[in-house]
Amino acid sequence: MAIDYTPVMLALAHPYPELEQWLAERFEALNGRCVRRVHFDDLPAAAKRVQPQYVKAWLWDFVPSTTTHVLFLDFDVLPVRALPDLPDAPFVAAPDMQGFAERRALEYPTIADCGYFNAGFFVARRDTRPIFEQLKCFAVAQDSQDRTHGEFEQTTLNLLVQAGVGVTWLPYECNVIAISDNSEAARTAINMHMCGMSSTPARWVILNALRSILGVRTLNG
Amino acid sequence: MNDYLPVMLSVDHPHPELEQWVAARFETLNGRAVTIIRKDDLPQEAQLCYPAYAKAWLWDVVPATTERILFLDFDIVPLRKLPDLPAALFAAVPDTPGYVDQMRAMYPHFARTRHVFNAGFFVAHRDTRSCFEQLKSFAVVTGYNNPYGCTYEQTPLNHLIQSAFSVTWLPPEFHCLAHTHYAAVPNGYLLHLTGTGATGRWVIMELFRSILGLDPIKE
Numbered sequence: 001m002a003i004d005y006t007p008v009m010l011a012l013a014h015p016y017p018e019l020e021q022w023l024a025e026r027f028e029a030l031n032g033r034c035v036r037r038v039h040f041d042d043l044p045a046a047a048k049r050v051q052p053q054y055v056k057a058w059l060w061d062f063v064p065s066t067t068t069h070v071l072f073l074d075f076d077v078l079p080v081r082a083l084p085d086l087p088d089a090p091f092v093a094a095p096d097m098q099g100f101a102e103r104r105a106l107e108y109p110t111i112a113d114c115g116y117f118n119a120g121f122f123v124a125r126r127d128t129r130p131i132f133e134q135l136k137c138f139a140v141a142q143d144s145q146d147r148t149h150g151e152f153e154q155t156t157l158n159l160l161v162q163a164g165v166g167v168t169w170l171p172y173e174c175n176v177i178a179i180s181d182n183s184e185a186a187r188t189a190i191n192m193h194m195c196g197m198s199s200t201p202a203r204w205v206i207l208n209a210l211r212s213i214l215g216v217r218t219l220n221g
Numbered sequence: 222m223n224d225y226l227p228v229m230l231s232v233d234h235p236h237p238e239l240e241q242w243v244a245a246r247f248e249t250l251n252g253r254a255v256t257i258i259r260k261d262d263l264p265q266e267a268q269l270c271y272p273a274y275a276k277a278w279l280w281d282v283v284p285a286t287t288e289r290i291l292f293l294d295f296d297i298v299p300l301r302k303l304p305d306l307p308a309a310l311f312a313a314v315p316d317t318p319g320y321v322d323q324m325r326a327m328y329p330h331f332a333r334t335r336h337v338f339n340a341g342f343f344v345a346h347r348d349t350r351s352c353f354e355q356l357k358s359f360a361v362v363t364g365y366n367n368p369y370g371c372t373y374e375q376t377p378l379n380h381l382i383q384s385a386f387s388v389t390w391l392p393p394e395f396h397c398l399a400h401t402h403y404a405a406v407p408n409g410y411l412l413h414l415t416g417t418g419a420t421g422r423w424v425i426m427e428l429f430r431s432i433l434g435l436d437p438i439k440e
Contacts, residue, residue, distance in 0.1 A: 016403070080428070178428075179421035183236060186427035199400035199416025206399055206417070206425060209300065212407035213438050219431075 002085045005069035005123060007035040008062055012043075012052050014075050016204050022211045027079040029216035035073065038062050046140060053152035054139030056119070060129045067126070074120035076194040076203050077175070078210060081219055083190055089168035090125045091161050093117035097172075097180035104155060111155075114162045119154040120193045121175040131160045178203070225289040225306065225344060227255045228279060232263075232272040234295055236423050242430050247299040249435045255293070258282050266361055273373040274360035276340070280350045287347065294341035296422045297396075298412040298429045301438055309389035310346045311382050313338035314396035316375075324376060334383055335390070340375040341413045342396040352381040 007027060014020040024035035038055075040048065047058045059070050071086075086092055094117060095101060101116035124132070138156050161167060176182070176189040179196040186192065194203035227247055234240045244255035258275070260268055267278040279290055291306070306312060315321065315336035324331045331337060345353075359377050382388060393402040397409035400416030412429075414422035 080432075176424070178424050179418045180424055181420035183239075183420075183423040183427040186424045187431045189428060189431075192428055197417050197421055201401065201403065202399040202414075202416035205397065205401070205403050205406050206412075206414075208403055209397070209406040209409065209412055210428075210432070213300075213432060 003069050003088045003123075005033070005071045005086065006063050006067045007031070007033050007071040007073060008059060009035050009037050009073045009075055009077075010052075010055055011037050011075045012040045012055060016208070019204060019207050019211065020075055022216075023073075023075070023078065023207075026214070026216045027073065030079050030082045030218060033071075036062065046136070050139040051152055053154070054135070056153065056157075057132050057135035057139045059124065060126070060132055069123055069125050071123045072119075072121065073191075074193065074195065076207070077121055078192040078194065078207060080189045080192050083174065084170075086123050086170075087168050088125070090128050090165035091122065091131075092124075092168045092170055093119075093122035094170045094172055094175035097177040098182065099180075100177075104158075108155070108159065110159060110162050115167060115169065116155075116158055117161075117167055117169075118175050118177060118193065118195075119157050120195060121191055128161070128165055131157075131164050134160055225253070225291045226283055226287045227251070227253050227291045227293060228258060228283060229255050229293045229295055230258050230272075230276055230279075231295045232258075232260045232275055234259075236427075239423060239426050239430065240295060243293075243295070243297065243299065243426075246433065246435050247293070250299055250302045250437060256283065267357075270360045271373060273375075274356070276374060276378075277353050277356035277360050279345075280347070280353055289344060289346050291344050292340075292342060293411070294413060296414045296426065297341060298414065298426060298433075299410070300397075300412050300433075301408075301410045303395070303410045306344050307389050307391075309344070310386050311343065311349050312389040312391050313340075313343040314391050314393055314398075315339075317398060317401040324379070328376070328380070330380060330384070336388070337376075337379050338382075338388060338390075339396065339398060339413070339415075340378050341398075341415070342411060349382060349386060352378070352385055355381050 011020045024037055027035050047055050056072060063070055096116050096118040104116050105112035135157055172185055173188050173190045176185045176192050178192060178194045197203050231240050244257055248254050262282055263275055263278055267275050316339040321337045324337050356378055393405035394409050397406045397412045398415045414425055417425055
């Protein structure tokens with residue numbers, strides 16, 4: 001059953017607004033849903049003071065109260081192909097890249113048992129809202145430089161979700177990590193996440209190249 | 222001037238299918254087969270050097286009749302057909318300004334130069350061979366315990382070429398560096414996947430392969 005969802009992209013201070021717009025337009029062309037883009041001025045005062053990665057804790061504050069599912073996209077996620085039908089589950093995400101997830105599993109038994117998702121792409125149902133409220137508390141309490149759980153909000157969100165509702169897993173192709181060593185997954189990628197590159201500008205140059213090549217057209221296969 | 226031999230140095234490529242794709246795409250776009258130099262094609266002394274230095278032996282592995290080499294690193298994506306190249310002894314694209322500033326701060330020689338080229342792409346005439354011979358000596362003597370910071374062969378090659386020749390500087394579209402050339406890349410001919418990490422560049426190249434295949438980009 002296809003669920004009804006609102007796609008939300010956090011683009012607090014995107015250095016290239018034309019890329020932000022293109023990514024949103026491409027998502028809409030592929031998936032038939034208009035992306036709600038959240039900018040810094042849209043944030044409540046409390047969210048403006050936290051580490052930017054933690055702003056997703058306010059996700060439910062950015063959508064109408066009638067929204068049942070939010071699909072979250074980082075501002076460096078390239079929609080390559082149309083998403084498959086998404087399951088109606090409290091929290092849906094794709095596993096993080098191999099190696100990275102395993103390192104987290106060594107630190108946290110819950111992650112070793114239940115897996116580890118990359119927080120750059122996920123779908124949350126409204127009954128997860130208490131989890132995001134908890135994440136807000138973490139966000140406000142965290143010093144901006146504090147990486148207690150390693151990767152800003154990501155590990156905290158993993159632990160909260162796993163303790164609360166669990167994760168329904170999507171295939172890795174839904175959020176292929178560009179710095180992984182899994183080049184095969186790039187052939188069938190649904191979303192490509194340009195995160196973690198040794199040179200931060202590289203992701204924008206590569207996305208700009210792809211913008212000139214792909215536009216909003218769909219791919220065969 | 223459009224007479225050149227494209228050469229790709231591909232020592233221990235972890236993804237042979239990507240090496241083949243880059244060569245096939247370059248040939249489809251530019252009508253010239255790429256000569257791929259692998260480890261076994263190199264002389265023994267070159268095989269013992271750090272792989273980046275192997276380009277010092279370029280003139281030893283191409284036919285004696287080759288007048289010009291167009292050199293390509295193995296992590297470069299051919300995007301569009303190259304225009305005619307200038308009839309120059311050595312042509313290349315300036316590296317990122319931050320790197321040039323770093324080199325100027327480290328080496329007095331570069332204080333007088335406008336640019337430092339990125340050695341992932343260049344066009345060299347046979348007359349520059351003496352510089353490559355000197356680079357060989359340097360590679361063999363110092364190996365990979367190089368005194369040139371993080372740039373391996375790039376800085377000594379810049380030193381050698383710029384001491385002997387005037388470099389013809391090409392616009393960034395000829396060699397878009399992924400860590401630098403945002404504005405140029407929509408019209409770029411070659412995209413060098415710099416700054417994307419040791420494994421990430423292959424993921425991104427595979428994405429380009431799945432999108433582009435061998436077809437020219439529809440403008």
